[in-house]
Amino acid sequence: MKNKNKVLVSISAFALIACSFSVSTYLQSKKDWVVSESAKKIKNPVKTSDESVKSGKALYAKHCKSCHGAGGKGDGSKSKELDTPCGDFTSSDFQEQSDGSIFYKINEGRKDMPSFKKKITDVEDIWAIVNYARTFDRGGNKEKPKVIVEEKKDPKEEAIKKTKDAEVKKDEKKTLVEKKDKAVVAADSISKHEKTSIALVLKHFEEALNASDSLKIMTVFDTNAIFMPKQKITVGGAIQINDYYKQLFKTNQLNLMISVEATELSNDFAFVRGNLIGERIFIIDNHKAPEENSLFMVMKKTKGEWKIYYSMYN
Ligand code: HEC
Structure with a gap:
């Protein structure tokens, strides 16, 4: 009996030590991704709107979902093949970062996380993904996402949406010009940051x-x-x-x-x-x-x- 207890104690002590090691190495590796103060402060030039979140969602599905998972939990199909965990976009740790930090990480990448500045050349698209990443539930589905992206299939709403779409098309030229302006602003903010x-x-x-x-x-x-x-x-x-x-x-x-x-x-x-x-x-x-x-x-x-x-x- 005594011996059994001893064994139990030493097993649990060992487990505790092993656990604290892996927690600390996990925290360490997470802490390591240092984002400079100036990058943290880069302003998001793309306003959160249904439109930007929707385009962010499409881009996310194409470029990110395979690793980060549909819900941003880091459980995509590719994630198991990677050495580093992908992080959890629903966690408050993640959501507390500035838009600038998230933008910077997507742009630069590190280790298993690819750099996207050459793959997604329009910075406005990266900002749209940042806006989409903000819609992932915080703290495990307790709060509602800020913007609801799912389209509703209600026929009445569909009809309203169609008229809305038609209006949008009318304004397409105007939007295009505005989009260009936004892209210029985004490019400016990056080059300003690099020059600093x-x-x-x-x-x-x-x-x-x-x-x-x-x-x-x-x-x-x-x-x-x-x-x-x-x-x-x-x-x-x-x-x-x-x-x-x-x-x-x-x-x-x-x-x-x-x-x-x-x-x-x-x-x-x-x-x-x-x-x-x-x-x-x-x-x-x-x-x-x-x-x-x-x-x-x-x-x-x-x-x-x-x-x-x-x-x-x-
Ligand atoms: C090949 C797999 C893979 C793909 C594809 C990928 N990522 Fe990642 N991502 C990772 C890994 C792994 C990490 C963790 C890297 C680290 O901590 O060193 C990560 C980290 C991140 C982080 C930092 C997380 C944090 O906790 O601060 C962000 C933001 C991010 N990815 C966004 C994206 C976006 C947006 C896309 C698509 C445009 C994308 N990733 C595509 C694997 C991937």
Whole structure:
């Protein structure tokens, strides 16, 4: 009897430990998907309407249902083949995220979750899916979905719907123009967000230059970055760039300001033109020399982060 109890205790202790491990690894993996503050704040330019939810539903059925399931519970037919659980769109954890976060995750993807920015090229469509995702029941069917999508088969309502549809068709031209405007607004909000992220990287670069912090400089460059300094030999690779600055900081203290004149975006690359202005102080005798350079950079986005890929100034 005593022995039996001992066995039971140790089995349950083991189970408890195993359980807390798997819970913590689950929480860990979930926590890991960090969305930047600026991405969280991206505004949803597509208003929730029957129309947007309906188009979101159709897109969801085509692109997402196989993994996330018809009810958004993460139990689609493909989900069993995946290493990571798909998440539960009906949970309050999920629903408490901002539209911007959900949009960002669909756009970028990670691991088993595909990135959709190349598959669903009209950002307005992704926003429509975000609106549809908001209709999944919270807390397990307790609350009603915000928008009811199912069409009713009542003949009277069908007739009303038909007249409504006819009216909609009349306004089709107008709607098309509005749709285009919305798409432009959505595209604008993304490019604004990307440009802010790029400007932030350059701000870090500026801070690192002025703080003579060669290690921090390494973090703003892509591992395979190329740096072409004025009248000097080209430097390749973040480690070599770090060495270059280490040498420079031994004799020079910089006091520079980077300003961006123009940023052009093209998928995961961006072209930045700007100025690098300020002064250079020679540590040996404290004499100062003004610096006034034009700057050109190619930025590359890897795993959601912008880094300097090519940099040159003259
Ligand atoms: C091949 C399977 C698959 C498909 C198809 C897929 N997803 Fe996912 N999705 C996943 C997996 C797996 C995760 C969890 C990823 C992780 O946590 O690393 C996920 C995570 C997500 C998340 C984050 C969930 C959270 O808790 O924050 C969102 C949002 C999402 N998917 C939306 C979509 C949408 C919308 C579509 C369709 C346009 C889609 N997914 C298509 C597998 C898929």
